[in-house]
Amino acid sequence: MARVVVDVMLKPEILDPQGKAVHGAFGRLGFDGVADVRQGKRFEITLDGEATEERVAEIRKAADTLLSNSVIEDFTLHVEADQ
């Protein structure tokens, strides 16, 4: 079984209050030297069979229409090597 991974991040110009809150906690816990934190989402999609070109294209379409909102987010997609 093949695994496709989709990482979704807010576009750089969109404010990320969750990342800001995490950044604030870094400081309180003494993790210094951190300039910024941005929080995203990672989707691990396990296919029934091989990651053929057609099936990866389907997942790319799902990433574009469902997993991310192009108004505020960008995504990257890669196929993970067999475990």
Place this chain on the structure above:
Amino acid sequence: MKVGVVTFPGSLDDADARRAAAVAGAEAVALWHADADLHGVDAVVLPGGFSYGDYLRAGAISRFAPVMETIIKKAGEGLPVLGICNGFQVLCESHLLPGALIKNSLRKFVCRDQVLRIENNTTAWTSDYDANHEITIVLKNQDGSFVADEATLDRLEGEGRVVARYVDNPNGSYRDIAGITNERGNVVGLMPHPEHAVETLTGPTTDGLGFFTSVLKAVVAS
């Protein structure tokens, strides 16, 4: 005159929206997310709440509910649709309205009486207000910050499609935008809750009633 109110799994304000429609003089009809039939309603309200737990993004999964396929099609033909709070998020995810709603800039759930200025009183849902009239209705949200790129914001303002603006911006919404409409003026998205301000017993004012009386007139006029 029938106003349908959709219930998604996780909707909270569907009962209040039905009540507001009834107080305004309409027959309120409960619509179900999994039923693509609109049961002959003349207008639709997508209510507030946390449909599908806001999983993925607020409104992202609801947008693909069977009832939304019909609503998206009918909205394109002129059916009046009002999305309140989570309903506004569903309308943006459906691309019936531009932009998106993200977490409040203050990182807090905001719940308060909110003053808005009605800037477009020509939509199906706002004709009973005077232009630039200030109203006070309930605001309660977590993902209430309206965002869009500069070109979209310029277009919305240039075409008079900003329906309402916050007088005192509570959530970081770009250009103080609280509500917008589509080009035709039949689809309106609003983050604050007019349905919670239709009776003095339970709301801060009755300023929200105008949204529901406006749509009655819009339907009769068409």
